[in-house]
Amino acid sequence: MGQRDKLIDGAKRCLQELGYAHTTVRDITKVSGANLASIGYHFGSKDALLFEAMLEATTEWADKLKHVLASDAAHADPTQSRFESLWRSVIHTLDLDRPVFVTSLEVSTQAERHPLxxxxxxxxxxxxxxxxxxxxxxxxxxLPEQTRRAVGSFHLTVLTGLVVQRLIDPDRAPTPTELSQALRLIADYDQRPNGRIRG
Structure with missing residues (x-):
């Protein structure tokens, strides 16, 4: 494994164990075994390395999610709606990889001051x-690409909101059943001329 890969792996470990604000250059070099000069050579700065590590960790989780979705489609519970079954699997994956999302949110707050x-x-x-x-x-x-993007946008919005809510208060965050029920009620509401939801 080259110095760059060692730094990425070390930075990912530091982000998950220490967090963005508390990770130092010394922490990264100690965990990775790479030398200090290699951070500047490969990434230009500690922040750039941490950002790259966070993006890579998120991409790895997305690959896991893809497998979860494929498995869910193949083994869907017939007693649940497709939407409910899917989100049950997604939430399980979120909880298993909680450190990735803590890191993702922490790093994302830096975007306001880092255009790159x-x-x-x-x-x-x-x-x-x-x-x-x-x-x-x-x-x-x-279905056209625009429709596929709209479906993806909706699910990404739910995912982002769930991440925040489950990190703060997992016991009261929406359940898959609640999400599925809400979706049905909203669809029903959308069809009603008086614009009222009836549960």
């Missing part, structure tokens, strides 16, 4: 919208 990070995160979000839409809609469905 903001651009990278914006690009990652757009890729997530498109990928989620393509994962959730079978390739056989003749």
């Amino acid at each position: 990070l903001r651009r990278e995160l914006a690009g990652a979000q757009e890729r997530a919208r498109l990928e989620l839409g393509n994962w959730l809609i079978t390739p056989l469905d003749p």
